[in-house]
Amino acid sequence: MAAGETGFSDVVYDLVSVEYHALKGGYVYGQYARDAEDEGHEEIAEFFRQVMREDSARAEKCHRFLVQLSGTRAE
Structure with a gap:
């Protein structure tokens, strides 16, 4: 397992990055859905x-x- 500049393998870093961005996106998409609902655009919401x-x-x-x-086990 080769370590990149972070001290972690590139695959671990990549997975953490994708997980972070997916969680961050999920948070903001909730606001986008509310914005669309507020303007009466249910299909877009x-x-x-x-x-x-x-x-x-x-x-x-x-x-x-x-x-x-x-x-390890997932929490």
């Missing part, structure tokens, strides 16, 4: 909720991979 669910699933999968690589 549902689109943002779908994107939020996809990011949530992406973050969860990254977390499972990180747990697998670390050899």
Whole structure:
């Protein structure tokens, strides 16, 4: 397992990065959905909720991979 400049393997760094961005995106997409709802655009609000669910699933999968690589149990 080669360590990049961070002291962690590149794969671990990459997974953490994707997990972080998926969680961050999920947070802001909730606001986008509320904005669309406030303006009466339910179809667009549902689109943002779908994107939020996809990011949530992406973050969860990254977390499972990180747990697998670390050899510990998920919380």
